[in-house]
Every structure is written in C-alpha cells, then in structure tokens.
Amino acid sequence: MKENQPNSLLKAVAPQKRNGSAALLLPAGVVVALFLLWWAVSYFNLFPAYSLPSPLAVAKSFKEEFTAGRMVNDIIASLWRVVVGFVLSAVLGIPLGLWLGQHLAGRQAFVPVLNFFRFLSPLAWIPFAILWFHIGDKPAIFLIFMATFFPLVLATMSAVSTIPKIYFRVAKDYHYKGSELLNKVTLPAVLPQVITALRVSYGIAWVVIVAAEMVGCQDGLGYGIWEARNGLRLDSAVCYMIIIGVLGMAMDRLLAQLSKLPNVRWGYER
Amino acid sequence: MKLTIAKLIAGIVVIITTLGLLRYQPWKTDGPADARDIIHEGANKKAERSLTVGYLPVTCHLTCPVTDFASKTTRSSTNFNSRVFTDFPTVVSALQAKQVQATFMIVPLAMKLREQGVPVKICYLGHRDGSEIVVAKNSKVRSLTDLKGKTVAIPSPYSNQHFVMNKLMGDYGMQPGDINFVILPPPDMPTSLASGAIDGYFVGEPFCAKAELDGTGRVLYYARDIWPNFISCALVVHEDLIKENREVVADLVRGIAQSGAWAETHRAEAAKLAAPYYRQDEKVLNFVLTSNPRRVSYVQLTPTDIDLQRIQDIGLQMGLLKKKIPMSELIDRDFVPPVITPAPIDKSKIPEPVRK
Numbered sequence: 001m002k003e004n005q006p007n008s009l010l011k012a013v014a015p016q017k018r019n020g021s022a023a024l025l026l027p028a029g030v031v032v033a034l035f036l037l038w039w040a041v042s043y044f045n046l047f048p049a050y051s052l053p054s055p056l057a058v059a060k061s062f063k064e065e066f067t068a069g070r071m072v073n074d075i076i077a078s079l080w081r082v083v084v085g086f087v088l089s090a091v092l093g094i095p096l097g098l099w100l101g102q103h104l105a106g107r108q109a110f111v112p113v114l115n116f117f118r119f120l121s122p123l124a125w126i127p128f129a130i131l132w133f134h135i136g137d138k139p140a141i142f143l144i145f146m147a148t149f150f151p152l153v154l155a156t157m158s159a160v161s162t163i164p165k166i167y168f169r170v171a172k173d174y175h176y177k178g179s180e181l182l183n184k185v186t187l188p189a190v191l192p193q194v195i196t197a198l199r200v201s202y203g204i205a206w207v208v209i210v211a212a213e214m215v216g217c218q219d220g221l222g223y224g225i226w227e228a229r230n231g232l233r234l235d236s237a238v239c240y241m242i243i244i245g246v247l248g249m250a251m252d253r254l255l256a257q258l259s260k261l262p263n264v265r266w267g268y269e270r
Numbered sequence: 271m272k273l274t275i276a277k278l279i280a281g282i283v284v285i286i287t288t289l290g291l292l293r294y295q296p297w298k299t300d301g302p303a304d305a306r307d308i309i310h311e312g313a314n315k316k317a318e319r320s321l322t323v324g325y326l327p328v329t330c331h332l333t334c335p336v337t338d339f340a341s342k343t344t345r346s347s348t349n350f351n352s353r354v355f356t357d358f359p360t361v362v363s364a365l366q367a368k369q370v371q372a373t374f375m376i377v378p379l380a381m382k383l384r385e386q387g388v389p390v391k392i393c394y395l396g397h398r399d400g401s402e403i404v405v406a407k408n409s410k411v412r413s414l415t416d417l418k419g420k421t422v423a424i425p426s427p428y429s430n431q432h433f434v435m436n437k438l439m440g441d442y443g444m445q446p447g448d449i450n451f452v453i454l455p456p457p458d459m460p461t462s463l464a465s466g467a468i469d470g471y472f473v474g475e476p477f478c479a480k481a482e483l484d485g486t487g488r489v490l491y492y493a494r495d496i497w498p499n500f501i502s503c504a505l506v507v508h509e510d511l512i513k514e515n516r517e518v519v520a521d522l523v524r525g526i527a528q529s530g531a532w533a534e535t536h537r538a539e540a541a542k543l544a545a546p547y548y549r550q551d552e553k554v555l556n557f558v559l560t561s562n563p564r565r566v567s568y569v570q571l572t573p574t575d576i577d578l579q580r581i582q583d584i585g586l587q588m589g590l591l592k593k594k595i596p597m598s599e600l601i602d603r604d605f606v607p608p609v610i611t612p613a614p615i616d617k618s619k620i621p622e623p624v625r626k
C-alpha cells in the first residue's frame with residue numbers, strides 16, 4: 001500500500017501503532033488483574049469451593065483434558081461445526097441479502113418472514129434438529145446455520161439498500177451491468193457493513209455452540225461443558241469456557257483481517 | 271501479504287478441508303467419534319450384531335455401561351454400545367427419530383410417550399430405590415410437613431420422584447400446592463441447595479450423594495422408606511426393534527439383567543467400571559454403591575403390573591397422564607430370562623482410573 005494514499009482506516013490504526021507496547025501491556029494487565037482477583041477470591045474462600053473452582057483445580061483439569069486427548073478432539077469438532085454452519089449461512093445469506101437489497105418487491109415479500117425466523121432462539125429448534133437431522137454433527141450445524149443465516153441476510157440487505165442512488169446512476173453512465181456492477185459498485189460499497197455483520201454473526205455462532213452441542217453430540221467444546229456439569233466437575237467446565245473464549249477471540253481477529261481486502265478500502269472512504 | 275478475493279476463497283477452502291480431514295480422519299477406518307465411544311476393547315470386537323443403547327450418567331442407568339463393557343469383554347453375539355445423553359428431552363427426540371431404539375428413561379415419561387402414540391415398551395427396570403429427598407445440612411426440616419411452603423426441585427414433571435412426592439403429600443394431608451416444585455437439571459441441584467436457592471430436592475443418585483459428600487446436604491428420606499421398591503427408570507425399547515429383531519432385544523434384556531446381578535454383588539468394581547463412562551469421580555459413585563445398602567439395589571428388576579399401575583394411577587390422578595393404557599400394552603416381559611446369573615465380568619480387565 002502506498003504511503004501517501006489517504007485512508008481513513010490507516011488513520012484509525014496509526015495511533016495504535018505508535019504505542020504498540022501499550023496496546024499489548026494494557027490488556028495483558030487487565031487479564032493478570034482478573035486472574036489475581038479470581039485467585040484471591042478462591043484463596044480467601046470468599047465463595048465456597050463448589051460455587052467457584054480455584055485456578056489450581058482448573059489448571060489441573062486442563063492438564064487432564066489435554067493429556068487424555070479429549071480437548072484437541074473437542075476443539076476440532078466444535079471448529080468444524082461452527083465453520084461449516086457459518087460458511088453455509090454466509091454463502092447462501094450474503095447473495096440473498098444482496099439480491100433483496102436491490103429488489104423492493106422482494107424485500108416487501110420476504111422481510112417479515114426473515115424477521116420472524118430471526119427471533120427464534122436456536123434452543124427452540126433443538127427438538128426439530130434431532131428429528132430432522134438425527135444425532136451427530138448435522139443437527140449442530142443446522143442450529144448454527146439457523147442462528148446466523150437470518151441476521152446475515154437482513155444486515156446485508158439493509159447495507160445494500162442504504163447505498164446512495166447516485167452510485168447506481170453513475171454506474172449506469174459507465175454502462176456497468178451484472179457482475180461488473182456488483183464487483184465495482186455494490187460489493188465495495190457494502191463490504192464494510194457485511195464484514196461487520198459477519199463478525200457479529202460469527203460471534204452468535206460461537207455462542208450457540210454450547211446449546212447446539214446439547215443435541216446428542218458425543219464431543220465438542222459445548223458438549224464438554226454439559227458433560228462437566230453431569231460429571232459434577234465445575235473445574236473442567238471452566239477450562240472449556242476458557243478455551244471457547246480464547247478460540248472465539250482468535251477467530252474474530254482472523255475475520256477482522258477481511259477488512260484488508262482491496263475492494264473494502266474503497267468502502268471505508270465514503 | 272496482500273489479501274485478495276481469490277486468496278480469501280482459497281484460504282476458506284484450505285481451512286474447511288483441513289478441519290474436515292482432522293474431524294473425520296479418513297485414514298482411520300473406524301472413525302474418531304466411534305473410537306472414542308468405545309472405551310474398552312475386548313476379545314469380542316467382532317460380534318455380528320450391534321445395538322446402541324441410550325443412557326444418562328445416573329446410577330439408575332448403571333447397568334447400561336456395564337452391559338456395554340460386558341459385551342466387549344465376554345462372549346456375546348451382540349455388541350452393545352452405550353450412548354450417553356445429557357437430558358431426557360433429547361432422549362425422547364432421539365427415540366422418536368429412531369436414532370436410538372433402546373434407552374433408559376424415567377417411567378412416567380415412557381407412559382407419556384406411549385400415550386402420545388410413540389410405540390415403546392418397558393422391557394426391564396433400571397434399578398430399585400436409588401433416589402433420596404435431600405435437604406440442606408443445617409435446615410430444620412425433619413419431615414415432609416416441614417417442607418410446607420418451601421421450594422423443592424425435581425428432575426421432570428414426568429419423573430416418578432414428582433409422582434411419589436404428590437402421593438406422599440396426600441398421605442400427610444397436605445394440599446397439592448403446599449410444596450412449590452421447580453424443575454432443575456439434576457447436576458445443578460446440589461449447588462442450588464448449597465446456595466439456598468431451593469430448600470430440598472428429590473432426584474436419583476449420584477446427585478444426592480454429591481451434596482452429602484460436599485457437606486452441604488443430608489438425606490431426609492430414602493426412597494425405599496416412603497415407597498418400598500421405588501422405581502425411577504426403565505429400559506424402554508421401540509416396538510419396531512422388538513418386531514424386527516427379537517434376538518437382539520433378548521440379548522439386550524439378558525445383558526442388562528446379568529449386569530444388574532453382577533453390580534449388586536460387585537459394587538466397588540461397578541463404580542470403578544462406570545466412572546470413565548460417566549466421566550464422574552469414582553469416589554462419588556463408590557459412595558452411592560457401597561456406603562449404605564439402602565441406597566440402591568439392582569435385583570428384582572422385572573417390571574410388574576402392580577408397580578407400574580400404581581405409578582400410572584398417580585399420574586392420571588395428577589392429570590399429567592390422560593389415558594389409561596393397559597399394562598399389557600406398556601410392558602413386555604417376554605425377554606426377561608428365567609434364570610439371571612451375574613455377568614461374567616473379569617475384574618482384571620476393568621481399567622485403572624487415570625486420576626486418583
């Protein structure tokens with residue numbers, strides 16, 4: 001990227017770069033402080049052990065889960081379900097949203113239904129997920145799809161419908177049509193919002209995994225939490241919670257990289 | 271590195287392919303998920319038939335993993351795979367979708383399913399007793415009447431615990447609304463009691479023992495004191511399986527019966543065997559099975575008309591069950607073997623626990 005190119009995204013990033021050490025030290029400090037608080041609460045027995053496992057107990061169960069090989073298998077299983085469900089809903093949802101955004105009649109016809117399904121909690125779909133998709137990966141993928149598809153369609157649609165009309169009038173003067181119109185005008189204009197929507201709905205997918213893996217799964221991070229509860233092992237539940245949070249953060253960092261796509265920079269400059 | 275659409279798509283494809291490969295491990299012939307279910311590999315891995323049996327990690331379903339273990343370490347013509355569930359509604363859905371055709375289940379729920387037209391039969395029982403009413407250790411509650419106006423947790427409206435409580439309240443001259451019942455997942459009951467959110471609970475083991483071992487609860491009543499030969503769960507089999515494959519069902523009921531007879535006399539070993547299946551602390555299971563013979567028993571598990579009729583009558587009276595179903599439709603005793611010998615389980619084959 002050329003240095004003299006004006007770019008609002010770069011401007012926003014630049015100050016952070018200047019004090020890069022603070023950007024690392026500050027969050028690390030908060031994490032350490034939280035950990036110390038946790039340690040102190042359990043060390044001084046402010047809560048009884050059954051209501052808050054101690055850091056030591058959690059560290060022990062971390063070791064146990066990893067040496068048994070269960071944790072790695074659970075991580076792969078959950079990542080697989082989330083990624084497949086999420087990619088499915090992105091591949092189907094974003095094109096549908098783009099189309100709806102450009103067709104008023106389509107919007108009028110479908111928006112009420114899309115809104116209706118958006119408000120149904122994935123938990124409500126659990127019995128149907130088992131009846132239709134039986135047991136294993138499929139019902140979990142279905143639940144993640146149901147949780148992310150509708151918000152994604154609606155967000156993409158509303159992003160498209162807010163593109164200023166003048167863009168399309170200019171595009172018409174240039175005789176842009178079909179894929180050219182999509183690639184040169186529509187996509188660049190909406191991608192920033194779509195990427196935000198992707199990040200938000202990915203967050204939903206990751207949250208839903210605990211509920212989704214209640215569905216007769218035999219492995220996965222969410223299942224690990226259910227099993228820890230059944231096995232009366234809160235320490236093990238906490239170690240699964242930590243893994244879920246850390247992996248969620250890491251995946252979000254990856255998705256944030258999407259804003260570096262060449263077409264997106266154009267969208268940020270509006 | 272500059273990110274382009276082409277690179278993005280390539281990246282997504284690579285991620286999905288890698289995850290898919292790691293997930294299904296096509297280079298392994300038996301698959302990772304199944305391999306994990308089978309904890310023990312015995313001499314008889316090559317049984318001609320196999321059947322998946324559902325259970326929850328409660329001691330009422332203990333014979334399920336024991337049968338699983340026995341079918342893999344002894345000679346039997348059917349290989350049983352126990353499949354753990356975390357709650358009963360999921361078990362019901364799985365049974366309706368015929369994903370499992372045999373499972374352990376609370377008895378009134380099986381009656382409800384039958385009432386709703388799901389063709390299931392009760393072929394055997396899980397265990398006798400095995401449930402307790404637990405109250406906080408230092409609470410003043412000494413009898414059922416002291417629980418008037420208090421909150422008591424039960425695992426499901428269609429649990430026999432709920433039914434028996436209602437019967438008992440009638441016996442004590444209490445009104446149906448005198449105790450405030452709440453439905454809680456069993457694992458949350460000991461902690462809810464300790465935090466004071468509830469005043470007591472009535473549920474199957476090991477969730478009663480947990481409160482006792484933690485020093486937060488004490489047993490108010492053993493199930494057998496208020497209802498001799500208390501029944502909580504039963505082995506429920508889909509009629510289609512009974513019609514299609516009688517030999518498998520016969521093997522199953524025999525296996526469960528023999529496992530029960532073995533567990534009754536080998537209690538410490540049973541706790542050790544089940545702990546990895548349940549992923550529970552062996553100590554808790556051991557306490558349930560060995561501390562007091564009043565807690566659980568794994569004999570006399572043939573379902574009788576009198577026992578189940580009593581449960582059904584209470585359900586009808588409470589309005590939770592709507593239709594009187596003849597016991598002949600509900601129970602199938604054809605598969606119970608005339609003589610029940612303990613399962614020939616080799617103690618030395620039970621794996622040592624990973625953690626002490």
